[in-house]
Amino acid sequence: MIKIILGFKRRQGMSLQEFKDYRRDVHAPLLFAIPEAKKIRRFVVSYPVSAPRFPEPSYDAVVEAWFDSxxxxxxxxxxxxFRTKVDPDHANFIDLASVGRVISEEIVVIE
Structure with a gap:
């Protein structure tokens, strides 16, 4: 199983709620409307929660997507x-300079 992990901050001037709403209501439908998205086996979006004893989060969201290969x-x-319909939309809600990504092979240690 291959997984891509993407971390990013929201576009400047956008509230966290606007960011979440846009990703859920506008961007996700764009992605899942293209037939190639059927190759995604699992898709998870995580948003930071308040954790006072930990440092401030580096990202406003982390996305994980699993693929068979x-x-x-x-x-x-x-x-x-993706290149013409989905990718151009990222600039509408993501600070593109903040994007970090890791392509990984997932090894489950505890389930």
Whole structure:
């Protein structure tokens, strides 16, 4: 199983609630409307919660998407639909300079 983990901050001037609403109500439907998104096996979005004894979070959201293979992941992220319909929308709610990503092979230690 291959997983991509993306962390990012919201676009400047956007409240956290506006960011969450936009991602859920506008961006997610764009992504899941393209046929290549069917290659995603699991998709999770995490938002930080208040944790007073820990440092401030580096990101406003972390997205995890699982794929059966690196090829399946590439089929999504490098397809014409993603490049022309989904990717351009990121600038509407994400600070693009803040994006961090890790492509990983997930090994479950405790389930």
């Amino acid at each position: 690196l090829e399946d992941m590439n089929d999504l992220y490098f397809c014409e639909n």
